[in-house]
Amino acid sequence: MESIPIQQQAEGESKAAFLRRFARDVRNGLSLPRKRLPCKYLYDDTGSRLFSQIMDLTEYYPARCELEIFQMHKAALADLFGGPPLNLVELGAGDGTKTRVLIGQMRARKTDFTYVPIDISRAAVDCVSGRFSRWFPGLRTRGITADYLAGLKWLSGQNHCRNIVLFLGSSIGNFPARDREAFLRNLRQSLNTGDCVLIGFDLVKDIAVMTRAYNDAEGITAAFNKNILTRINRELEADFDPGLFRFYSTWDADARAVQSYLVSTCAHQVHIRGLRRSFDFSAREAIHTESSHKFTRHQIRELAARNGFAVAAEFTDDAGYFTDCLWRAA
Numbered sequence: 001m002e003s004i005p006i007q008q009q010a011e012g013e014s015k016a017a018f019l020r021r022f023a024r025d026v027r028n029g030l031s032l033p034r035k036r037l038p039c040k041y042l043y044d045d046t047g048s049r050l051f052s053q054i055m056d057l058t059e060y061y062p063a064r065c066e067l068e069i070f071q072m073h074k075a076a077l078a079d080l081f082g083g084p085p086l087n088l089v090e091l092g093a094g095d096g097t098k099t100r101v102l103i104g105q106m107r108a109r110k111t112d113f114t115y116v117p118i119d120i121s122r123a124a125v126d127c128v129s130g131r132f133s134r135w136f137p138g139l140r141t142r143g144i145t146a147d148y149l150a151g152l153k154w155l156s157g158q159n160h161c162r163n164i165v166l167f168l169g170s171s172i173g174n175f176p177a178r179d180r181e182a183f184l185r186n187l188r189q190s191l192n193t194g195d196c197v198l199i200g201f202d203l204v205k206d207i208a209v210m211t212r213a214y215n216d217a218e219g220i221t222a223a224f225n226k227n228i229l230t231r232i233n234r235e236l237e238a239d240f241d242p243g244l245f246r247f248y249s250t251w252d253a254d255a256r257a258v259q260s261y262l263v264s265t266c267a268h269q270v271h272i273r274g275l276r277r278s279f280d281f282s283a284r285e286a287i288h289t290e291s292s293h294k295f296t297r298h299q300i301r302e303l304a305a306r307n308g309f310a311v312a313a314e315f316t317d318d319a320g321y322f323t324d325c326l327w328r329a330a
């Protein structure tokens, strides 16, 4: 197993570069009239562990539905991915629960592939690489700790072989609309014509079902969101008191998204030593932490066409809550 850090990582300058970017993003986000923090920073080691717990929650249907799709359609997917050697590249791999099903099937068919998990969270890359080397002895794995942008840069150098990209868990729904289009264009440009991507989209459904998924009874999602404050405290020497913030999520009909916030319960000030700055919070002022956009089938087909992809197949769970779409780079 090979693990190559390419952008954000543990040692020396690259760690320093990551911290500079984190500091800049926190400063910019908290300086806005409507404060926000980029959701990619939710995933430090603790955040990745909490997200794994979220995936097991009864309320969090996306993980269950997508796993059902993989279990139901693993043979069809493995058929589609058969043929010459390939890179199976997974963007935002997480703990690889669904990918395990696919890899098991591909191995049974003796498909020749290298698995390349790419994730901003070092803990996620280590977890999935470690688990897969135990579950699938001899599997060629190349773990990359990087954000999507750096991951796509690596992918664009892979034009000597076939690439299949997995982008699961409706992570596509976390981009603001304009960034989503830019990401898909960049993804298309990083691929060879004929390469495929399998993208998980959460479909628009009953509002109560969607909002419950982001506000579970046990409070794990609240802890996941509040952890970003603890991370800022640790990495940028801030004095956030997470106890002064309440987690709140709501359906935004205009954006077709569940929006997540941390809401200040009182007027107070937070000092971030690493930024040499303080930030004022008024009572009930919110920090936006995540958007989870939901999609219609029509919108998904338009997204593919606008960004240079042809729809090759669609796989949906029994309840019709979630769909994994296979797009071919046209």
Ligand SMILES: C[S@@+](CC[C@H](N)C(=O)[O-])C[C@H]1O[C@@H](n2cnc3c(N)ncnc32)[C@H](O)[C@@H]1O
Pocket: 039, 040, 043, 048, 051, 091, 092, 093, 094, 095, 096, 097, 098, 118, 119, 120, 121, 124, 146, 147, 148, 149, 167, 168, 169, 170, 171
């Ligand atoms: C919603 S989770 C989905 C995990 C997995 N794909 C699944 O379906 O179970 C998002 C994953 O993407 C990673 N991630 C989030 N933002 C990222 C970014 N900008 N670049 C790279 N990875 C990112 C997180 O660390 C996390 O593992």
